[in-house]
Amino acid sequence: MSEPITPATYQSYRGLPTLAGLATIAEAAKPGLSVEACVARLKHYHYAFLRLHEIFTARITAEPIYELKTGFSHHAYLCAEHVQALRTRVSEMREPPLGLEEVPHPALQVFFEEILAAPTTAELLAGLYDVALPALDAALGRHARDTNPLTDAPSLRACRFARLEVADMIEFGGRCRECLVDDAARHALTPWLELLQRCLAAAGGLDGAGDPSGEPVERMHSVKPYVYDPVPRRDERFHDLWNQGVNAESFLYNPDVPPRPKALMMLFKRLREIDVPEMMASIIAQTKGKPWGYYRDMSRQLWDEARHAMMGEVGFVSNGVDWTRARITHNWSMRLNTECTPMERHAVLYFIEQGLMTKTGKRYEWEVGVASGDPLMATIQDYDWADEVLHAALGREWYVPQFAGLREALDYGDRCWSKILSNWRTVLEGGLTRHENWWPDIYLQACRAWGQQPDPRVLAFSETYEGQRADLKTVSASA
Ligand SMILES: [Fe+2]
Numbered sequence: 256m257s258e259p260i261t262p263a264t265y266q267s268y269r270g271l272p273t274l275a276g277l278a279t280i281a282e283a284a285k286p287g288l289s290v291e292a293c294v295a296r297l298k299h300y301h302y303a304f305l306r307l308h309e310i311f312t313a314r315i316t317a318e319p320i321y322e323l324k325t326g327f328s329h330h331a332y333l334c335a336e337h338v339q340a341l342r343t344r345v346s347e348m349r350e351p352p353l354g355l356e357e358v359p360h361p362a363l364q365v366f367f368e369e370i371l372a373a374p375t376t377a378e379l380l381a382g383l384y385d386v387a388l389p390a391l392d393a394a395l396g397r398h399a400r401d402t403n404p405l406t407d408a409p410s411l412r413a414c415r416f417a418r419l420e421v422a423d424m425i426e427f428g429g430r431c432r433e434c435l436v437d438d439a440a441r442h443a444l445t446p447w448l449e450l451l452q453r454c455l456a457a458a459g460g461l462d463g464a465g466d467p468s469g470e471p472v473e474r475m476h477s478v479k480p481y482v483y484d485p486v487p488r489r490d491e492r493f494h495d496l497w498n499q500g501v502n503a504e505s506f507l508y509n510p511d512v513p514p515r516p517k518a519l520m521m522l523f524k525r526l527r528e529i530d531v532p533e534m535m536a537s538i539i540a541q542t543k544g545k546p547w548g549y550y551r552d553m554s555r556q557l558w559d560e561a562r563h564a565m566m567g568e569v570g571f572v573s574n575g576v577d578w579t580r581a582r583i584t585h586n587w588s589m590r591l592n593t594e595c596t597p598m599e600r601h602a603v604l605y606f607i608e609q610g611l612m613t614k615t616g617k618r619y620e621w622e623v624g625v626a627s628g629d630p631l632m633a634t635i636q637d638y639d640w641a642d643e644v645l646h647a648a649l650g651r652e653w654y655v656p657q658f659a660g661l662r663e664a665l666d667y668g669d670r671c672w673s674k675i676l677s678n679w680r681t682v683l684e685g686g687l688t689r690h691e692n693w694w695p696d697i698y699l700q701a702c703r704a705w706g707q708q709p710d711p712r713v714l715a716f717s718e719t720y721e722g723q724r725a726d727l728k729t730v731s732a733s734a
């Protein structure tokens with residue numbers, strides 16, 4: 256009589272990998288989480304990514320440090336994608352995607368609201384990257400150990416992809432903290448970090464899988480509910496923030512200007528796009544009650560705009576230019592965020608981006624990039640163009656349907672944009688800027704790096720944004 260088969264002795268055909276590569280028979284022969292327990296945990300991860308998305312987004316605008324602003328833009332987007340993946344998975348588990356808006360445990364609500372309200376960048380970094388994301392990573396890892404690798408393979412896949420990006424976020428945040436927070440400052444955060452740990456313990460862990468500690472949690476930073484700060488702030492490399500001394504569009508569309516200096520000016524326009532995440536974050540933070548797809552798509556676009564700004568940074572550096580000597584202004588995001596409603600801001604964004612779809616818009620910028628002879632410029636503008644086509648489509652999906660038709664949607668955008676009258680003179684007379692012409696400095700730096708003599712006509716460019724029509728419609732369009 257042959258030996259009875261056991262998971263340990265069972266042989267697959269010619270020793271091939273078992274179970275489609277998911278696991279060994281022995282690993283899959285153990286029971287795992289019930290569907291009910293699995294869904295309960297998935298809802299906890301979903302809640303965590305949802306709140307993290309909210310925090311990253313809300314803190315983009317007023318965070319002065321550019322590297323953090325762009326990092327938060329990235330991480331908000333990553334969290335939005337994992338929210339989407341978890342919603343999809345929950346809806347596959349005999350559950351309609353209901354109950355996803357419920358708070359899994361009141362202590363977790365306190366946990367995330369404390370981080371959202373962190374009063375300093377040091378606290379924000381520590382709360383996000385030293386506590387929340389590691390706790391989420393540990394929970395996702397625990398899921399992999401507790402569930403059955405065969406029966407729950409689709410959840411495991413969502414968890415595994417999430418962990419890859421959670422690890423990237425923790426790595427980024429840890430390095431930022433090392434650069435920005437010294438030991439003494441870090442030590443001062445101990446009581447608050449302990450409070451965060453008490454919140455997790457009270458909830459039975461971030462996944463709710465443990466026993467709740469039963470201890471009450473008290474709020475520290477979120478005693479007064481957090482209010483989104485719409486005022487964009489910048490670090491000290493960004494200065495003279497109201498400067499409108501160089502009319503980039505007039506330069507770019509001047510047929511007498513050669514392509515290479517035009518490409519340099521486009522890099523300014525790209526880097527200036529850092530004002531778009533600042534502005535879009537305000538729309539997302541202040542627009543409640545939309546379907547999740549809206550927040551996911553808006554966060555994707557926000558992240559694209561942060562990438563466009565970073566493309567400008569990379570382009571300047573590769574052309575030997577110190578961009579801090581240009582004026583990367585905040586005029587656009589400041590005015591939209593403080594003078595318009597979220598709906599008006601979205602309208603302006605759509606109106607501008609729709610304008611980029613013409614032959615003189617993104618296609619033209621790409622053609623200038625190619626003609627400049629700098630292959631990096633061609634790459635940058637090629638992808639910038641593709642991104643903008645996507646953004647126009649996202650606008651058609653989420654903005655236009657609020658109107659009777661496309662015409663009405665565009666007219667409203669036009670009217671909103673016209674509401675913001677030019678402040679060229681106001682900021683000059685108020686002493687906020689002298690509208691200094693920074694172009695010759697940037698152009699001369701590039702000429703040195705290119706080993707070329709400056710073209711006197713290009714060097715002499717001095718058109719400002721003064722004298723443009725009173726509304727800002729034709730000038731300084733970001734997006
Ligand atoms: Fe853009």
Ligand SMILES: [Fe+2]
Nearest residue numbers: 608643646734
């Ligand atoms: Fe865009």
